[in-house]
Amino acid sequence: MSRLLPFISCMYSVSSRVIWRASPSLPPLLRPLPAGQTCVFAAGKKELIDLPVLNEDELEEQFVRGSGPGGQATNKTSNCVVLKHIPTGIVVKCHQTRSVDINRKRARDIMREKLDVAYKGELSEILVKKKESVLRKQEKRRKANENLERKKQFKEALAADSKPWNDTV
Amino acid sequence: MDLSSMRLWTLGGVWVSHAVHTCNAPVLPAGRITALQAMDFWKKHFERTGVAEPDQSSQYIIAHLLGAKTIESLEHGKLAEFLSHEKTEQMWKLCTKRLSRMPVQYVIGEWDFRDLTLKMRPPVFIPRPETEELVELVLTDLEMKPETGVSVDTHPTCLEVGCGSGAISLSLLKSLPQLKAIALDQSQDAVTLTAENIMELGDRLQIYHLDVLTAVVGLCSPVSVLVSNPPYLFSEDMASLEAEVFRFEDHSALDGGKDGLKVIKQILTLAPRILSNHGRVYLEVDPQHPLLIQRWVKENVEELRYIETRRDITGRPRFCILQKEKSNQDRELAFGLRN
Numbered sequence: 001m002s003r004l005l006p007f008i009s010c011m012y013s014v015s016s017r018v019i020w021r022a023s024p025s026l027p028p029l030l031r032p033l034p035a036g037q038t039c040v041f042a043a044g045k046k047e048l049i050d051l052p053v054l055n056e057d058e059l060e061e062q063f064v065r066g067s068g069p070g071g072q073a074t075n076k077t078s079n080c081v082v083l084k085h086i087p088t089g090i091v092v093k094c095h096q097t098r099s100v101d102i103n104r105k106r107a108r109d110i111m112r113e114k115l116d117v118a119y120k121g122e123l124s125e126i127l128v129k130k131k132e133s134v135l136r137k138q139e140k141r142r143k144a145n146e147n148l149e150r151k152k153q154f155k156e157a158l159a160a161d162s163k164p165w166n167d168t169v
Numbered sequence: 170m171d172l173s174s175m176r177l178w179t180l181g182g183v184w185v186s187h188a189v190h191t192c193n194a195p196v197l198p199a200g201r202i203t204a205l206q207a208m209d210f211w212k213k214h215f216e217r218t219g220v221a222e223p224d225q226s227s228q229y230i231i232a233h234l235l236g237a238k239t240i241e242s243l244e245h246g247k248l249a250e251f252l253s254h255e256k257t258e259q260m261w262k263l264c265t266k267r268l269s270r271m272p273v274q275y276v277i278g279e280w281d282f283r284d285l286t287l288k289m290r291p292p293v294f295i296p297r298p299e300t301e302e303l304v305e306l307v308l309t310d311l312e313m314k315p316e317t318g319v320s321v322d323t324h325p326t327c328l329e330v331g332c333g334s335g336a337i338s339l340s341l342l343k344s345l346p347q348l349k350a351i352a353l354d355q356s357q358d359a360v361t362l363t364a365e366n367i368m369e370l371g372d373r374l375q376i377y378h379l380d381v382l383t384a385v386v387g388l389c390s391p392v393s394v395l396v397s398n399p400p401y402l403f404s405e406d407m408a409s410l411e412a413e414v415f416r417f418e419d420h421s422a423l424d425g426g427k428d429g430l431k432v433i434k435q436i437l438t439l440a441p442r443i444l445s446n447h448g449r450v451y452l453e454v455d456p457q458h459p460l461l462i463q464r465w466v467k468e469n470v471e472e473l474r475y476i477e478t479r480r481d482i483t484g485r486p487r488f489c490i491l492q493k494e495k496s497n498q499d500r501e502l503a504f505g506l507r508n
Contacts, residue, residue: 071299071401079298102283
């Protein structure tokens, strides 16, 4: 997973006004919780993970709304948010939902995960949990296969024991 | 339709005729196609015919038909599946509407605003992404402690002028279980649509088909918050609006008069009669307005104090916050300082 996405890929059409600006200060709803009480939405489940806290002063956010005054004057459906962490150069792009507000929040969640991996490497809880999840799935599959094999053998044994006139197993 | 103006394209090995004549939309493919093929075909067609946002338009429409909000949230491999004949017909029908520059939100009949999915229908104004931040500003103040000046109400009420689809009021109600809201619009279409979007928030929202002046007369008690995304465009700019906006959205939801301040001034003039003391007004405006409003209010509305201007996500000055402060005269009378 490439962490450093080239800015070229984020360029929009020439007529659009592209503004890189310091991230506007976020109201409490969008501010991340302090470390130790942080929530990360992983695969739909809430898990408490000690992820790095984002400092809005270190972030630059980009959202394009054309070259005019924006607002009521235009109805564009592109709501991609691009978030850049200045110290590390990590860039996160999010257009998962149709709400800019939610995309901004998700971009920050993803940024925290990426920063965690960047800072902690292999020790990152994100990677540890991923590995655990993969191992759990493998174990599940192995057990399922074992069960199938046992059932198959049982049926074969029954078939061998049953009398010739009894067809049902 | 003469043959010289016809172009033939292959779409997944199936010949599809594409008449260049503007009245004719592409005909349905004869054979089966996948969702991805349909999406690509229409993206190219939108590009050829000059429809704005050709790829987003095509993506949102196909996602909607497949039961998702965005193609990013579709199940892996879903796009590679063949479309049923019915779905193909629907794709063609909806994309043909988009050919006339009908906004995607009207084409699919819905859109998201913060964590709400709302019905959309022309000509009711479609919520803009900037306005999501207006809601955040109101929530920040209502959730904070008394120091902000907004009276700490255990039962706050807000009044919205020009509710449109109901986005602002409904979003506030969803985030604040103790809030009650009154929403007004001078358009019957808007009032009807807001009512359709209410869902489970219904018992806390009253909607009125009224303009703000009439509403003030009938208001039972003052509210703690007055919020609005009023028409704020300049009349002279109306004619050059993009087709999506000009052809399909209600002009009276956009046109703010010569200086764009017509409705804004009405709201601000009436605000002191609507608000409780220390109650606040939150407005979305044109980037040129905040300074003008600040000056105008100082000279014309004694009981309103300009608090601050906030910028939107693109860095433009976009939101004005003002607070009602009862005049000194009233305060002196109350404290018996005058005889």
